[in-house]
Amino acid sequence: MEQKKKEQDVLVVRDEQTGEIGVVAGLKRDGTPNMKPAKAEHAQDFLRFDRHGDVLDNFFANFYRQCTNPKRFAFYRVTAEGIENVLMVMREMLKKPDEYREVLAAHRVDTAKYEQQAEQMRQEAQQDTDQGIVSETPDGVSGRQEDETESQSAEAEQQIPAEWGYKPIDDSRLDRTEIAERWGIDLAALEASGDLERMRNYGKSRLIDCNPEIGGIRVPMQARLSLRENSDGTVSLVPHPIRRAPNYDEYLNVKFTPEDQENLKKTGNLGRIVEVVDPTTGELLPSFVSIDRITNETVSVPVRDIKIPHEVLGVAMDDDQRAALFRGEGVYVEGMTSKKNGKVFNATIQINADKRGLDFHFGSRKQEQRQEQTQVAGGEKQEKPRKLRIGNTLLQKPITDEIKKGWEQNNWVYFEGLIDKKGQPFNAYVRPNHKRGKYDFSRKRPDESQIYEIKPDNASRTQVAVNSEGKTNEATKHVGEPLQRGQTAPANEEQQRRQQNANKPRMKM
Incomplete structure (x- = not known):
């Protein structure tokens, strides 16, 4: 009986701005909680979870990833039994939170660990950005939808099916009535949102709320959706629910090596071709393998189903680049042009099994350094010079055009009041070291011929x-x-x- 009660727990959420209170029924498109009144007719929509389940962790992981102002909401865990009366009582207690502090505290969900996880992901993403790396990974999706590089990636992803000659899946063969009854999904809404178009082209929908019927009970869940062509000519809807974490150990018959695991964590792609067993026929098919960054599902696509492009966003691929893509490797490409805004950008491209097309990793240092630093001539590697990126400030001191002028001559420039990592000021002569990719500092006065004197304003x-x-x-x-x-x-x-x-x-x- 106790276990049954735990299985019927639900989340109550209060909007601290508006005072609105309701039962959580998943997330809206903007990442805010989808509130439902505590009425019997909405009971099948409520997000339910047990003590040891993944539903709560998945919900808050997505909430803190998608919601722009999570501190606006307070969450309380209560039993689903008699929720209408429970919510009525809670509404009265929340009018006098100081008086009922202990009672409310017993039900309030401690979201500190989810906030910390989200903050850690943001810090890691910021560090990558500071280092010139904007590469999405399955362990840390930034969620910055307006970021220019992500827009370019999304644009390229949408272009690939048309360029590669895919024959769209005929969704008219779907049984729409059966889908509505079995999964609680309205295909007309998917059509209006553009999700169905992505599904026709072998892609997946965005994360949506659905209510599949399992054993006569509606179970609210969030999933991405795709279409599958069956051997009998019919088309089925396939849900891809959120998994707690990616499986970095194995996929079907394939055991991942330590290098495979490293690749999957960094880029979401295996980085090589493996033979994956077809669960239906038992046939071993050379395939690309990737991880769905939203659901953490491992996905494969046969090599024969992917056409390697001769050109990507205005840049012609040579035979070596196409061969590397065919092997599942990443290829650094310069001078691609966004068709959305006409801007030129550089990125590492790689086949992604989940997208069934190209993946774009912006500023991937491994491939960039391989391209920029090394030239193979007569079997020997020759270093090419690279330039340190000069920003607008250095240790909290502004870098003026006059300073840059001195550095362009490879001279030392004297700085006063630089702030070290401990917050202490210091003075030093500074010049960029492009070979090492960092700045050189000297507290001793260098040779006069190597000093660039800044004229005072x-x-x-x-x-x-x-x-x-x-x-x-x-x-x-x-x-x-x-x-x-x-x-x-x-x-x-x-x-x-x-x-x-x-x-x-x-x-x-």
Whole structure:
């Protein structure tokens, strides 16, 4: 009986902005909770979970990944039995949260670990961006839908089926009534959202809410959907529910090597061709293998079903590049042009079994360095020079055009007030080291011929003249302290008093 009660737990959510309260029935397209009234007619829509199930973890993982303002919502775990009365009581208690703090705390869901996981993913994504890496992985999807590189990737993905000559699946052979009854899915809504078009072209829908009937009971779940052509000529709907984590150990008859696991974690693609058994015929088929980054499902597609392109977004593929793609490897390509905005970009492309087309990894350093640093000539590797990317600041100090001018001449430039990792200021001569890909720092003064002197701006001329060159200025010569940047007059009452006293005429004796 106790286990049955646990299996009937549901989530109650309160919008802290509006005060709206309801039972969670999945997520909306924008990642916010889908609230349903605690009415019997909505009971089949409620998200239900047991103590040891994955449903709760999956829900919050997706919630923190998709919702732009998660702190706006508070979640409470309560039993589904008598939920209408429970919700009524909770609504009254939430009007006086201080008075019922202990009671509410017993039911409130501690989401700290989910927030930490989401923050860790964001930090890792930010670190990748700072290093010039914007590569989606199954373990950490950033969810930045407006990012330009992701838009280019999505654009390329949509273009591939048409370019490669796929024959769309005939969805008219679907039994729409059976799908609505069995899965609780409205194909007309999928058509309106554009998901059905992706499914026709051997792709998957976005993550949607569905309510399959299992053993006479409706079980709310989130899944991606695809279409499958059957041997008898019919077409079936295939759901792909969210898995708790990818399986990095094996897929059907294929055992993953440590290198395979590393590739799957970094790029979502196996990086080689393997023979995968066809569950229906038992035939071993050379296949590409990838991981669905949204559902964590492992996916394969036979090599024979993928056509390697001769051109990708305006860039012709040579025989070596096409051969590498055919082997499942990544190929770094420069000068591709976005058809959406006309911008030129570079990326590593690779066959992705889940997309049944090309995957785009932006700024993949491994392939980029392989392309930029190494040339093979007579069997020997020759290093090519690379350039360190110069930003707008260095250790919290601005990098001006004058500084860049000195660095272009490979000279040292003196910086004052750089901030180290411990937050302490220091002064040093700095110049970029393009070979090592980082900056060189020297506290000792280098040879004069290697120093680029920065001319002080007008605001600093007096400061430099008085403090560094030993010159005097009538307005500030008696302030008694080194001048600050831009100072051309006494800065406070004490300095003003000293200056005035020094300027007073003295009586001759």
